[in-house]
Amino acid sequence: MSISIVDESKISAHTIATLYYSFYRELRDKQGLPCGSVEDYEKEIRELIKGGNKFFIALIDNDPAGFVRISEREGAYWIEEIFVKPKYRGQGLGRILVEEAEKYIKERDDAAYIMVLPQELSTIKFWLHMGYKMLNTIELVKYLNNPPKTEETRMLEVFGFPLLIWRWEKEEYDELELEFLSVLKEFFYKYDRVVFLKVIIYALKRALKNEKMD
Ligand SMILES: CC(C)(COP(=O)(O)OP(=O)(O)OC[C@H]1O[C@@H](n2cnc3c(N)ncnc32)[C@H](O)[C@@H]1OP(=O)(O)O)[C@@H](O)C(=O)NCCC(=O)NCCS
Structure with a gap:
């Protein structure tokens, strides 16, 4: 070859x-x-x-x-x-x-x-x-007529602010990632970013103390 x-x-x-x-x-x-x-x-x-x-x-x-x-x-x-x-x-x-x-x-x-x-x-x-680092750039939008339906989007987060991304027809998420996306969406229906950040800080501190996570 x-x-x-x-x-x-x-x-x-x-x-x-x-x-x-x-x-x-x-x-x-x-x-x-x-x-x-x-x-x-x-x-x-x-x-x-x-x-x-x-x-x-x-x-x-x-x-x-x-x-x-x-x-x-x-x-x-x-x-x-x-x-x-x-x-x-x-x-x-x-x-x-x-x-x-x-x-x-x-x-x-x-x-x-x-x-x-x-x-x-x-x-x-x-x-x-390949040695690249994630850097910058968040795109923002205000829907002036019809906002997309929630089932058309997925939710990530940046500093506890929900970041909406389009749900593609063929997604390549593994089981852990899908569980994260599903829990995140449910979380943001109930709580705000302050609670999100507190939960994350708490969980990170526990992990740093080498506490076991299932
Ligand atoms: C991304 C793409 C170009 C990689 O091409 P490829 O020929 O399979 O890549 P290589 O075999 O040269 O892999 C290079 C290294 O990256 C790693 N790698 C490849 N795909 C990877 C992935 N999805 N996740 C993590 N590592 C990956 C390989 O293990 C390899 O590691 P090593 O060199 O340290 O052993 C190819 O999968 C592709 O064309 N994808 C569709 C188009 C696309 O997504 N393009 C990028 C958007 S612009």
């Missing part, structure tokens, strides 16, 4: 678009939303390249297997998307693409930034594993 990494100057926009399409098809499928066509993405990619975006494409025995896109905006370098075809996952290709992107960014700046949706827990775990 031979792996090579090329940039957007060595490969057609159409080939990148087929990978881009697979990335969005997988994401939109999880979200339960429709996806664009390869042609739509090809147009978008031509514009992105014109606008200075950098693509690295991984080829396995000449088969396009994954890509990463980097952009410069708001005074920082962003890894906008990374994607490895499902059949090539778990073999180190994602790491190779991340390291290629980091090498490119390191020659130009001191930090690589990424934005991830809170529903993408598996992706967040991947980035944490």
Whole structure:
């Protein structure tokens, strides 16, 4: 198996678009939303390249297997998307693409930034594993007509403030995470953030004293 990494100057926009399409098809499928066509993405990619975006494409025995896109905006370098075809996952290709992107960014700046949706827990775990830290950015909204129904959202928390996230059609939470989400939702129906913070502080102090938790 031979792996090579090329940039957007060595490969057609159409080939990148087929990978881009697979990335969005997988994401939109999880979200339960429709996806664009390869042609739509090809147009978008031509514009992105014109606008200075950098693509690295991984080829396995000449088969396009994954890509990463980097952009410069708001005074920082962003890894906008990374994607490895499902059949090539778990073999180190994602790491190779991340390291290629980091090498490119390191020659130009001191930090690589990424934005991830809170529903993408598996992706967040991947980035944490790759040495990234969670930082900033809470999106706020005021619904001026129809607020979403509660069953369309899930509830997380930030400093005890409920943070609503969309409930995706295909979620990837494990049992512990699902239990947390369910208890959290029930909790916030009954109590406010002050009680939440007190409960958490109490539980954390107990855990620090090595008290057994079932
Ligand atoms: C995320 C993604 C790019 C990873 O690609 P991959 O080729 O499977 O990753 P690798 O095999 O190179 O894994 C790199 C390292 O991350 C770890 N890792 C991979 N997926 C992980 C996950 N979900 N959680 C925690 N660690 C993970 C691997 O164990 C490996 O560790 P090591 O190098 O220390 O041994 C791939 O799963 C993917 O395309 N997912 C769908 C698209 C996506 O979510 N993109 C990110 C949003 S922009």
